[in-house]
Amino acid sequence: METQSSDSPVRTAHLPQVTEPRNPGMDLDLDWVRAVQANTSAIERRAATLPGRRSVKKDYQAAWLLKAITMIDLTTLSGDDTVGRVRRLCAKARQPVSPTLLRAMDMTPITTGAVCVYHDMVETAVEALEGTGIPVAAVSTGFPAGLSPFHLRVAEIEESVQAGAEEIDIVISRRHVLSGNWQALYDEMKAFRAACGDAHVKAILATGELGSLRNVARASLVCMMAGADFIKTSTGKESVNATLPVSLVMIRAIRDYYDRTGYRVGYKPAGGISKAKDALVYLALIKDELGDRWLEPDLFRFGASSLLGDIERQLEHYVTGAYSAGYRHSMG
Numbered sequence: 001m002e003t004q005s006s007d008s009p010v011r012t013a014h015l016p017q018v019t020e021p022r023n024p025g026m027d028l029d030l031d032w033v034r035a036v037q038a039n040t041s042a043i044e045r046r047a048a049t050l051p052g053r054r055s056v057k058k059d060y061q062a063a064w065l066l067k068a069i070t071m072i073d074l075t076t077l078s079g080d081d082t083v084g085r086v087r088r089l090c091a092k093a094r095q096p097v098s099p100t101l102l103r104a105m106d107m108t109p110i111t112t113g114a115v116c117v118y119h120d121m122v123e124t125a126v127e128a129l130e131g132t133g134i135p136v137a138a139v140s141t142g143f144p145a146g147l148s149p150f151h152l153r154v155a156e157i158e159e160s161v162q163a164g165a166e167e168i169d170i171v172i173s174r175r176h177v178l179s180g181n182w183q184a185l186y187d188e189m190k191a192f193r194a195a196c197g198d199a200h201v202k203a204i205l206a207t208g209e210l211g212s213l214r215n216v217a218r219a220s221l222v223c224m225m226a227g228a229d230f231i232k233t234s235t236g237k238e239s240v241n242a243t244l245p246v247s248l249v250m251i252r253a254i255r256d257y258y259d260r261t262g263y264r265v266g267y268k269p270a271g272g273i274s275k276a277k278d279a280l281v282y283l284a285l286i287k288d289e290l291g292d293r294w295l296e297p298d299l300f301r302f303g304a305s306s307l308l309g310d311i312e313r314q315l316e317h318y319v320t321g322a323y324s325a326g327y328r329h330s331m332g
């Protein structure tokens with residue numbers, strides 16, 4: 001089925017950013033957590049239908065792809081990151097689509113949602129993005145395993161904030177989930193949120209290491225109860241990263257939390273999302289399950305290092321009718 005939403009012409013792809021009251025969290029409600037179930041086979045069946053459910057074409061596809069760019073946390077998280085690579089990435093975040101393509105689509109300039117780096121690169125990124133309004137997100141707390149001593153993980157958050165990070169992506173202790181120690185997960189998350197101060201905190205669940213979809217649902221809920229501004233699937237370093245079944249579970253946990261508390265928590269699928277067509281499936285899923293309000297950078301992000309390159313290729317094809325080589329869209 002071809003779906004063309006009347007509110008998605010190319011020119012309105014980059015809507016003014018709105019802001020949401022922060023999720024303050026709530027007391028740990030163990031009865032609610034323990035009552036959460038996940039019907040794995042039903043979820044997997046539904047997820048398998050998602051890629052074929054909607055298809056957006058031409059102007060509408062271009063509009064959705066431009067919108068997707070504004071929600072990318074443009075990421076580099078490699079052991080060989082250098083100041084030069086991070087500066088190039090930031091230049092890309094400032095101007096993710098060439099002015100020629102933008103003019104051809106009658107679009108004003110857009111930027112990515114954020115730039116995401118290791119703590120060590122925060123200052124470089126902050127300097128390179130000065131005056132743009134693009135926030136820097138730092139992966140802190142002993143990313144990706146989250147197994148450094150607790151006081152060091154808290155200190156790392158504080159240092160990242162001190163260095164200018166406005167968003168902190170923390171990693172949870174998977175063992176708390178695997179052992180069903182919800183109180184420990186809640187306390188950890190609450191301490192991380194407190195250390196963030198005014199910086200927004202995204203809780204990375206590392207869903208590929210949580211053992212079951214029920215654990216994913218319960219961990220999502222506990223992190224939101226402890227004040228997470230976003231819940232995020234993965235570090236990008238697990239053997240299984242963002243998937244559609246996991247996304248369905250997390251998105252529905254966000255919906256339940258909103259229904260119960262009135263607070264909207266954001267969602268960030270991350271890891272392995274590198275194709276424009278996959279990004280469109282995620283956006284359609286959010287639209288269907290959470291509604292248009294969640295399709296803004298304050299409530300939805302893609303954590304991705306190479307997605308932007310493929311989106312650029314698709315936009316170039318939309319404008320010129322020809323695909324360019326992938327190497328012309330390198331990120332860093």
Ligand SMILES: O=C[C@H](O)COP(=O)(O)O
Nearest residue numbers: 236270271272303304305
């Ligand atoms: O948080 C973002 C991920 O680390 C990016 O993963 P990716 O390199 O597979 O896009």
